[in-house]
Amino acid sequence: MKNLITISLTIGVIITLLLTPSETLAQFKLSGKVEHLQQADTIQLNIPYLYGYYYENIKQIRLDKQGNFTADIPLSTTKFATLMYHSRLWTIMMKPGKQLEVTINSTDTTLSTFKGSIAAENKLLYQVDAGQKPAFIAAGTRGNNSYAKGTVAEITEKVIKPQLKLGETRVTQVRASALNTADKRLIAQEIRTETLNWLNFFARGIMNVNKADLMGLYKLLYGSIKPEPDVLPAGPQFYQFADDYIGYMESQAVIYMQGLDKAKANTTPVPYFNVSFDDAIALAKSKGKLYVNWLAVKNTYNKPVAEAMLAQFINAKCSEKDLTEARPLMDEMINLYPQSKYRPQLAARIANMQSALVTNKSNEGIHIIEGFEKINSIYEIVNRYKGKVVYLDIWGTWCGPCRDELRFVPELKKQFEGKNVVFIYLDMDDDIKDAHWRDFIMVNNMTGIHLRKSNADIQKFWDELQPDKNKQGSYPTYFIFDKSGKAIINDIKRPSNKTLLYQQIAQYL
Structure with missing residues (x-):
């Protein structure tokens, strides 16, 4: 039954x-x-x-x-x-x-x-299958998806063009329905942009394509349309499309910049972004890549869509508890949209992060190792805690999966509260990100022992921890050290694995 x-x-x-x-x-x-x-x-x-x-x-x-x-x-x-x-x-x-x-x-x-x-x-x-994974996505990931086999031209004819046509068929079905005109326009907008979003994911995440081919696919998907909604407020598929469209603008900007001689390329304003390439790199380092994306949105999208996208960007950084990158975006909101309906809630989230930053600067449970710049081996730290089990987290402030794992850490630490377990965090961020790293630790209340290494300097740590070169450089990666200071390499679980990780740590206590 x-x-x-x-x-x-x-x-x-x-x-x-x-x-x-x-x-x-x-x-x-x-x-x-x-x-x-x-x-x-x-x-x-x-x-x-x-x-x-x-x-x-x-x-x-x-x-x-x-x-x-x-x-x-x-x-x-x-x-x-x-x-x-x-x-x-x-x-x-x-x-x-x-x-x-x-x-x-x-x-x-x-x-x-x-x-x-x-x-x-x-x-x-x-x-009309709204929200459903299409067959060319459900068939598998990169390398094992039958729809992604063949040349780019073959896949375009076999998958991409038929899916675009199917998307328009679904839109026609919506328009022929008995719903009121406003709802039909809103749903049709969602269906059309959802089709583009799945194809974008397929091209970027499943197909094996070089940059030139990807730019060509972008041109096919986005060359004849713009992120201008037929209905406002729009739905999530439209805004996802507006986000993906940034990739198309980047591709067109690259094509334009490649046509310039080297002397002009570094100083000429990049199309859509309206800053020089050098300035864009500097802004990405100081304010974050999302801020650079925002410049293209601000210069290209209509005001209601730009305002909504800015709110989404700020909210995303608040969700990641990244105060350093949320602040400049919030400054843009205050300056450009002082009466925005999004502002009160976002301002409250920013204030909560600022409060956490101030509070945790005096938190004795958060310890940044003095002189970490001179440390050349993780064992210089681990050996200080012989007699205790050490859980090492190799991470970066820029790493999405690393940040996502942090929400499971309080439960992990509660599980071993009062027991001989030490948490060490080895961050990979370059020196220019030092202040960002320190604030991120405080805002996220990351109790434990902290040190930071640049991309170049962290390699020696990878060499001593992971002899398999193919497994080096994967973030996040975790290690357990037993009470004698010996590293346990095989398949150490993440905080999100919960019980499986708890059992791994417990067996060395």
């Missing part, structure tokens, strides 16, 4: 608090039941800030023993979200004051029932 999950999304129009002086939040009530539930389970809902997946935006909705669940979600406007159950994802449309009931078959994880005042919109999204 097929297990069915009945999900009913009920929106009560309960105005609870102010988002800005002109916007109010209404409670979007998500409730339902998993029939014939065999074990504890959860449903997840990703409600993006503008686009993308950030842990803080994913709501975990627990099912009770009978399979019932309920969750209140405040909304101020129409939002697209991703409903997640096990490995399946569905795009759903949410509106304040509307109702939706969906039935999910838990055997084949398909949707079969749509009821409520926003049922028609969501049934259409399901029919």
Whole structure:
């Protein structure tokens, strides 16, 4: 007998608090039941800030023993979200004051029932496969994906052009529906840009292409369109498209700059970015690559889209707790959009990071080794802690996976609180990033022992820790040292592995 999950999304129009002086939040009530539930389970809902997946935006909705669940979600406007159950994802449309009931078959994880005042919109999204991985993505990763085999010209004819055509067919299906004109335009915009987003991911992340071929693919995908929305506020697929479009602008700028002689190339303003190449490099080092991306957005996109993208950039840096790179972006928000609806929430997040920075500068649990510049071997540090187990984290402030692992570290440290375990962090950042590194440690409350090495200087540490050259330079990488100071090399787990890592550390105590 097929297990069915009945999900009913009920929106009560309960105005609870102010988002800005002109916007109010209404409670979007998500409730339902998993029939014939065999074990504890959860449903997840990703409600993006503008686009993308950030842990803080994913709501975990627990099912009770009978399979019932309920969750209140405040909304101020129409939002697209991703409903997640096990490995399946569905795009759903949410509106304040509307109702939706969906039935999910838990055997084949398909949707079969749509009821409520926003049922028609969501049934259409399901029919046009919104949010679903297309076959050319689901077929595998780089090197083992059958759709990515062949020359670029062959793949273009076999995959890319047919997918672009299929995307337009889906858009036509949306436009032919009985929905109101505003919703059709919004959904069509999401479907068209979603097609481009999947193809961009395929070209950059799965195909084996050189830079010249990638630029050609960019031209095919983006050469005849611009990041100008048909409907505002736009949905997450449009804003993801606007982000991907930055890559196209970079490719066009490179082509232009390559046509200049060397004397002019370093001083001529780079198209879209309107700063010289040398200045762009300097800004990336001092304010971050995202700030340089922002210059292209500011100079190219219309004001509402640019404002929204800037808010997303700031929010992303706040999510990473990177105060150094969030500040200059926030300065742009204050100067260019002083009345922005995004400003109050972002300013509060910045203030929280600044408070953490001040507080943790006097945190005795955070120890930056004095004179770390002169240390030439990790064992100069590890040997100071013989009799204790050492967990070494080799990371960098620039490394996304490294930053993501940090959210699991408090639970790891709580697991070994009061026990003979020492946490050492070996950061790889060049000297120009020293202040950034120090502030990042404080803002993220990274208790433990810290030292930093440049890309050139860290190589000697890799040589002594990892004899296999093919495994060197992977960030993050972790090592355990036993109480005698001996390094344990084989398959040391990450903080996100939780119990598996806890067991590894515990066996050496």
